[in-house]
Amino acid sequence: MLARLERRSPLLALRDATVVSVQYGLGMRNQEVWALALGDVVGRRAAVREVLSYGVLDAGKTQWATGPLRRPPIDALLAEDLKAWNAALAAHGYPTAVDDFLLRGDLGRLRRT
Numbered sequence: 001m002l003a004r005l006e007r008r009s010p011l012l013a014l015r016d017a018t019v020v021s022v023q024y025g026l027g028m029r030n031q032e033v034w035a036l037a038l039g040d041v042v043g044r045r046a047a048v049r050e051v052l053s054y055g056v057l058d059a060g061k062t063q064w065a066t067g068p069l070r071r072p073p074i075d076a077l078l079a080e081d082l083k084a085w086n087a088a089l090a091a092h093g094y095p096t097a098v099d100d101f102l103l104r105g106d107l108g109r110l111r112r113t
Helices: 010-026 030-035 059-066 076-091
Strands: 051-053 056-058
Touching: 010 030, 010 076, 030 051
Parallel strands: none
Antiparallel strands: 051 056
């Protein structure tokens, strides 16, 4: 549905669909989804470490709100969505190292620090 909108970039449409899939599949808050790195969602579980709050990564907000480290399971459907998103990033020349953001608001070449 997102890809069918006029003048909509297919990469942005896939990104937005992936946001919804990750948020639903892992039961995450908006701020947690945008703080995920590619290395946080490999294997059968994700690692929810921090939130993105006003453009800054903040581990304290997640730790104090939900406990030390949440590791929600990644089911087969979400794993396929993540695989497709990673392939799309690579195909468009975006970095896909474990410390790169899973989702990018501007699809710029930002890296976690």
